[in-house]
Amino acid sequence: MAGEPRAGLSRRNVLRALGGVAMVGLAGCSRSQADPASPTDIGGGEPGSVFQSLSFDLGDLVIGLPEDHGVSQISLVGPDGTVFTSVRPDFAATTVRMAIANPEVGRTDYRHYKPGVHELVAKVGDETERRSLELSPKISIANIERYSGGDKPVDAGNISFRLTNRGTAPTWPYQTTFDTPPNWAADNPLSEYIGIQRIETVDGQSVIIPPGEYRTYTATRPPLLYDEGSSVECTGEVSEFTLFVGLGDGSVLSRPIRATALGERVHATIHGQYVCSGSVVELIDE
Numbered sequence: 001m002a003g004e005p006r007a008g009l010s011r012r013n014v015l016r017a018l019g020g021v022a023m024v025g026l027a028g029c030s031r032s033q034a035d036p037a038s039p040t041d042i043g044g045g046e047p048g049s050v051f052q053s054l055s056f057d058l059g060d061l062v063i064g065l066p067e068d069h070g071v072s073q074i075s076l077v078g079p080d081g082t083v084f085t086s087v088r089p090d091f092a093a094t095t096v097r098m099a100i101a102n103p104e105v106g107r108t109d110y111r112h113y114k115p116g117v118h119e120l121v122a123k124v125g126d127e128t129e130r131r132s133l134e135l136s137p138k139i140s141i142a143n144i145e146r147y148s149g150g151d152k153p154v155d156a157g158n159i160s161f162r163l164t165n166r167g168t169a170p171t172w173p174y175q176t177t178f179d180t181p182p183n184w185a186a187d188n189p190l191s192e193y194i195g196i197q198r199i200e201t202v203d204g205q206s207v208i209i210p211p212g213e214y215r216t217y218t219a220t221r222p223p224l225l226y227d228e229g230s231s232v233e234c235t236g237e238v239s240e241f242t243l244f245v246g247l248g249d250g251s252v253l254s255r256p257i258r259a260t261a262l263g264e265r266v267h268a269t270i271h272g273q274y275v276c277s278g279s280v281v282e283l284i285d286e
Contacts, residue, residue, distance in 0.1 A: 050122045051131050052094075058208045059101035059111075059170050063120070065094050073123045076100065076133075079116030100135070101170045101208060101248060103195045110195025112248045113169065138167030139209065139247060141255045146281045147218050149202060154268040157183065157222035157275035159257075160202050161243065164214040172207045172248045173217060174198060179242040181223035182232070182259070183273075188221070190246040219243075224259055224279055228272030237261040240284065256284040 050071050053064030065071060068091075075086040076098055089096040104110040115136045122129045140163070147158040163173060175198040178186045191198065197207050202216045209215050223241065226232050238260050245253040263278025 049131070050124060050129055051120060054133070056170055056210045057097070058206050058210060059099060059103075059172075061098040061100050063096050063098070065089060065096065067094060069094070070124050071122050072125075074098070075121045075123075076113070077119040077121055078114050079118065080114065084113055084118070085111070101172065103172055103174065103197050103207065103248065104193070110248070112171065112194070112250075115169070115249055135169035136167050137165055137169050137171040137209075137211070137247070137249060139171065139173075139251075139253060140164050140166065141243070141245065141253055141283065142214065143216075144243070144255070144257055144281055144283050146224070146259075146279050147202075147222075149218075152268075153266050153275060154222055154225065154273075156266060156277060156279075157225040157268060159219050159223060159243075159281050160216055161219070161245075162214055162216045163209055163245070163253075165209040165211050168211050170208050170210045172197070172209065173245050173253075174207075174248060175246045176217075176219040176221075177244045177246075178219075178223045179244070181241045182230075182239055183221065183223050183225035185225075186219070186221040186223040190244065190252065194246065194248055194250065222275075224261075224281070225268060225273050225275060226261075228274070230274075232261050232276070234261045234263050234265055234276035234278070256286065258282050258284050 050065055050069050051063060052066050055062045063074060071089055073086055073088050076084045078084045085098055087096050087098055099111055100113045102111050113135050118133045118135050120131045120133055141161055142164045143162040145160055147155060147160045174194050175190055177188055177190055181187055198220045199217045201207060202218060205215060238258060240256060240258050242254055242256050260280045261276040262280060263276045265274045266277050268275045
């Protein structure tokens with residue numbers, strides 16, 4: 001259900017899996033056993049473990065298996081004891097993927113783990129192997145500035161901001177909004193549809209932020225857009241307002257920011273709105 005992380009299967013099904021009765025893999029939750037393009041390593045297992053390596057490729061948990069591993073199924077059990085997703089690796093494959101943090105694509109619903117301590121459970125013949133895995137993003141707003149890209153005058157009224165993930169698992173931002181910005185249209189409620197992305201990265205990368213990485217985004221709507229009758233003359237007028245960023249795990253970031261209107265008035269919309277060509281935007285220390 002959009003707006004909440006997907007819950008998965010019941011505790012009874014977990015017990016059935018551990019007891020040797022194979023669970024049916026969840027539709028759409030596994031991917032090909034291709035090697036990850038740009039993995040974020042999170043460590044391997046003990047000698048003899050079937051979990052030879054663990055890494056993230058964007059929103060996928062990538063599990064490295066030994067040759068002749070004999071694993072028939074791997075399940076990710078959430079903090080509440082329910083199965084979030086399961087995959088059945090090919091016996092010849094040494095890499096398997098689990099989609100744990102993926103925004104909505106087309107008609108499919110988004111998927112996002114519940115932050116907390118999870119457990120990987122591998123079925124190997126009549127035995128099982130378990131490994132605890134902390135999945136908790138830690139996102140912060142690290143930088144903000146006036147957006148300098150784009151080819152339309154209105155783009156100069158937008159901002160770009162950097163998000164850093166110092167946590168242990170990936171997530172994504174899906175929307176921004178502001179409290180009392182110069183452009184009233186940028187002050188709107190965050191959507192309940194978390195899986196639908198309403199912002200983009202500046203450089204065209206995926207919106208998903210793996211742990212240990214950062215992304216730079218543009219706001220959903222430009223906050224520095226002035227109405228035709230505004231008294232702002234782009235001569236150093238200062239406005240202070242708050243940026244809010246909705247994240248895929250259901251949390252919301254906020255930071256106060258300051259904008260100084262500088263440069264020249266530039267006509268930006270058919271409604272007579274304008275931007276200041278050289279405005280400066282900065283975070284306000286909390």
